[in-house]
Amino acid sequence: MSASTSPKASSKAKPVAIVAGVAAAAVLLGVVSYTATKPATPGASGSSSAAEVSADPAAGVYPELEAYARRDASDGLALGRADAPVVLIEYADFKCGYCGKFARDTEPVLVEKYVKNGTLRIEWRNFPIFGEESEAVARASWAAGQQGRFWEFHRAAYAEDAKEKGFGKDRLAALAKEAGVPDAARFAKDSEGAEARAAVRSDQEQGYALGASSTPSFLVNGRPIAGAQPLETFTEAIEAAAKTAKRAKTQQPATPSASATPSSSGAGR
Known part of the structure; x- marks a missing residue:
């Protein structure tokens, strides 16, 4: 897992489109979730x-x-x-090695097992924490998404050894081509545009409002998971969330039928 330091603007970060009162709880939650779910230090006695x-x-x-x-x-x-x-929200940086590991080793299994059968939705949040190149590739991924090629760009940018090649302007153009982005000129313009910057900033502020201080960080229907944890951690969280959602759906009160509605001429009037 890769830790980061909060930017100067982080003190101004506000929760985005969330219910009142979540912000204060979320900051504490970020610290708690990191401590509770970070991968164990190799060789630590009795650790998992x-x-x-x-x-x-x-x-x-x-x-x-x-x-x-x-x-x-x-x-x-x-x-x-x-x-x-079930919705899995992922806060990640394309320059983060552990994010790449999750993208290559774990995410494809989750897509095959849960997304394809309609159980899971994955929502990406750009959370660039490693400087200018992180910001640039985050905007580029958003721009690829405007042409329906985000996940192809995601796969190319997280390919083995991709981050070692850097994310300079020419490299981003090459990744867009590899991802099959159809309009290269639009991609280049969108990547540098105000809308891309605002979208990335919104995602980043949401992550900081949550208290996220490392990548990757996740929410699975309100359950925080920090780090590129083993596959079993995600499958257990997803299946638990799916059971909860199914139970909640079955417990919803049925809409009263017309025959069960009290007559307007009943007693008490």
Whole structure:
């Protein structure tokens, strides 16, 4: 996991589109989730490499943080049905090695197992913390998304040894070509535009409002997970969230039928 220092503007970061009162809880949550779920130090006595995900589906879940999910069907930086019962939000940096590991080793399994059957939706949040190149590739990924090629760009940028080649202007253009972005001129313009900068800044401020201080960081229906944890950590969290969502759906009160509606001529009038 890669730690970062908060930028000068982080003290001004505000929660984006979340319910009142979440911000204060979220800052504390970021610290707690990092401590509770960071990968164990190799060789540490009695330690486990996996974050603890309780058998209790409600344990470690903050329902108010589910409001961070956008569920926007037109979001080019999301994968899966907008109405999927589980949303995994990923805050990541393309220059982060552990983010790349998650993208190559874990995410494809989650897509195959849960996204394709409609259980899971993955929503990406650009969280650049490693300087100018991080910012540039974040904007470029957003620009690729405007042409429907975000996930192809994501795959190219997270390919083995891709980050070692850097993310300069020519390299970003090459990645866009590899990703099949159809309009190179539009891609270049969008990457440097005000809309891309605002979108990346919005994602980044949301991450800081959550208290995220490292990449990758995740929310699974309000459950925080920090770091490129083993696959089992994510499958357990997703399946627990899916069970909770299914139970909540079955427990919703049925709409009264016309025959069950009291007559207006009944007693008491």
